[in-house]
Amino acid sequence: MSQTTSDAPVRRQRAQIKVRTLRTDRWWLAPLLTFLGLSAFLVYGVWAIFDTPYYVPGAEYIAPFSSPCLATSCPEGARLFGLAPFGDWYTLPPGLLILGLPGGFRLTCYYYRKSYYRSFWLSPPACAVQEPHGKYTGETRLPLIMQNIHRYFFYAAIVIGAILSYDAILALVHKPLGLGSWILLLNAVLIVAYTLSCHSCRHITAGRLNHFSRHPVRYRAWTFVSKLNAKHQPLAWASMFSVMGADFYVRLVAKGIIAFPYA
Amino acid sequence: MSYKAKFKVWRGEGGEGKLEDFTVEVNEGEVVLDIIHRLQATQAPDLAVRWNCKAGKCGSCSMEINGKPRLGCMTRMSTFAEDETITVTPMRTFPVIKDLVTDVSFNYQKAREIPSFTPPQGVRPGEYRMQQVDVERSQEFRKCIECFMCNNICHVIRDHEENKPAFAGPRFLMRIAELDMHPYDVADRQESAQEEHGLGYCNITKCCTEVCPEHIKITDNALIPMKERVVDRKYDPLVWLGNKIFRRPK
Ligand code: SF4
Ligand code: SF4
Ligand code: FES
Ligand code: FES
Numbered sequence A: 001m002s003q004t005t006s007d008a009p010v011r012r013q014r015a016q017i018k019v020r021t022l023r024t025d026r027w028w029l030a031p032l033l034t035f036l037g038l039s040a041f042l043v044y045g046v047w048a049i050f051d052t053p054y055y056v057p058g059a060e061y062i063a064p065f066s067s068p069c070l071a072t073s074c075p076e077g078a079r080l081f082g083l084a085p086f087g088d089w090y091t092l093p094p095g096l097l098i099l100g101l102p103g104g105f106r107l108t109c110y111y112y113r114k115s116y117y118r119s120f121w122l123s124p125p126a127c128a129v130q131e132p133h134g135k136y137t138g139e140t141r142l143p144l145i146m147q148n149i150h151r152y153f154f155y156a157a158i159v160i161g162a163i164l165s166y167d168a169i170l171a172l173v174h175k176p177l178g179l180g181s182w183i184l185l186l187n188a189v190l191i192v193a194y195t196l197s198c199h200s201c202r203h204i205t206a207g208r209l210n211h212f213s214r215h216p217v218r219y220r221a222w223t224f225v226s227k228l229n230a231k232h233q234p235l236a237w238a239s240m241f242s243v244m245g246a247d248f249y250v251r252l253v254a255k256g257i258i259a260f261p262y263a
Numbered sequence B: 001m002s003y004k005a006k007f008k009v010w011r012g013e014g015g016e017g018k019l020e021d022f023t024v025e026v027n028e029g030e031v032v033l034d035i036i037h038r039l040q041a042t043q044a045p046d047l048a049v050r051w052n053c054k055a056g057k058c059g060s061c062s063m064e065i066n067g068k069p070r071l072g073c074m075t076r077m078s079t080f081a082e083d084e085t086i087t088v089t090p091m092r093t094f095p096v097i098k099d100l101v102t103d104v105s106f107n108y109q110k111a112r113e114i115p116s117f118t119p120p121q122g123v124r125p126g127e128y129r130m131q132q133v134d135v136e137r138s139q140e141f142r143k144c145i146e147c148f149m150c151n152n153i154c155h156v157i158r159d160h161e162e163n164k165p166a167f168a169g170p171r172f173l174m175r176i177a178e179l180d181m182h183p184y185d186v187a188d189r190q191e192s193a194q195e196e197h198g199l200g201y202c203n204i205t206k207c208c209t210e211v212c213p214e215h216i217k218i219t220d221n222a223l224i225p226m227k228e229r230v231v232d233r234k235y236d237p238l239v240w241l242g243n244k245i246f247r248r249p250k
Helices: A027-049 A095-107 A108-117 A143-176 A179-196 A200-208 A217-230 A232-253 B032-042 B106-112 B134-141 B147-152 B161-166 B170-182 B191-195 B206-210 B218-235 B237-246
Strands: B003-011 B020-027 B064-065 B068-071 B085-090 B096-098
Touching: A027 A095, A027 A232, A027 B096, A095 A143, A095 B218, A143 A179, A143 A200, A143 B218, A179 A217, A179 B085, A200 B218, A217 A232, A232 B064, A232 B147, B003 B032, B032 B085, B032 B237, B068 B096, B068 B147, B096 B106, B106 B170, B134 B218, B147 B170, B147 B206, B170 B218, B191 B218, B206 B218, B218 B237
Parallel strands: B003 B085
Antiparallel strands: B003 B020, B064 B068, B064 B085
16 A cells, blocks of 8 residues: 555545445434324324314313413313403414414424434434435524524423413313323423423523522522433423323313213 | 454545455454454554553544444444444544544644633632532533544534534534633633534534443533523523623623
């Protein structure tokens, strides 16, 4: 082999390996499952928004995708605190009014970003597997620079989490032995845990500080959120499936398809 | 307990080269680096490989084994099936000097571009007052052994050579986070992380975290917190307003 000097052009080249990856494991499995999971959620969400009924009077169950119900078209008992701020000019499905908040929260979530960048945009599909795009600018410009507003969705998600908890407590009060009440409660717990485990929440509690010792209360909150935060990915999936499951269950009860006494 | 394993090893100087086949003895308890050394001793005396401690602490022996960045000295042969062909290549993101040895000076260049620790005016050594909790976060980052596998696997530069000038890579964005979280560092880190060191290129897909042999949670504990700090500085009007009105100490 010939000797090359340190400034020879060939010395500035990476190994010219012509394949996209040399990985031999099933690296495509995780992005495939993620793709299917997220797609199922999207399809279900679109169906649920347009589906009626979503409310079980008496038991006071309301399907999470349609809560809070803010329009006059909502059944009276389904309205949040009996209010209908959107009046009767609004005739589209009431779920559409609030969809943007939890939707935007998950869309800009650091974990969901990872999962759809990998599984939908293949950037990269898996580690050490070359991405198919010729150019890459990441989150440096529009539209992806907008991901930086995530914390505002977090503020809204706190409110949504509180409303879902309120819904669950209301159901428990009206039908303590109803399976639906407990499903709604479990869902509310998972949603709240997912919301509190958010990276923006971690930052807001004390992540932005440099002198933890001067802010003992915030530091303790940060420690707690950090523990939840380490579980952010499983909580994202668990709460996504629980919200779909709880929503579907309430709709089945509302339609009378599930009708045993303790439903 | 020894067997013959099939190996494909990248051989060549600079970018040009090819995978060469070897059949080589493997004994119980050995790691990939041992096998590379056996090749050197028996079949390929001029095979180039960089190593030093053989204990996973010096960060020299970074290579790609079956397509994944790994430390050669920490990858046990027992994790492979005996009939498996094991492919060993140099790190893809950096120029090759010879065989498995890459030129990692990109990383030294990026390290130099980050201004060093900057204490406030008038505080002399010996006058720093910090609690353990104030420095705990950044102690995790100091476990780094500078193997540069995180920078190697990061798709921002692995798949896009043209991004190298604009992007410091996870190793050095983590260094910026470490300094920004330091109770006594007063240099601007947030503006420059985004504008000069390319934090915005990271799309938090976590390959750096997956590959780090020290199990540092680079993305969760350094990059995302740093992104949130950049939002404070550049994209959140409320925080900006709050800082103008209250001037809270951090
Ligand atoms: S998380 Fe960011 S820095 Fe780490 S490998 Fe992915 S894109 Fe690169
Ligand atoms: S952060 Fe981890 S992967 Fe990156 S250089 Fe340090 S030890 Fe290696
Ligand atoms: S909800 Fe996932 S990071 Fe905020
Ligand atoms: S030889 Fe030192 S880390 Fe492998």
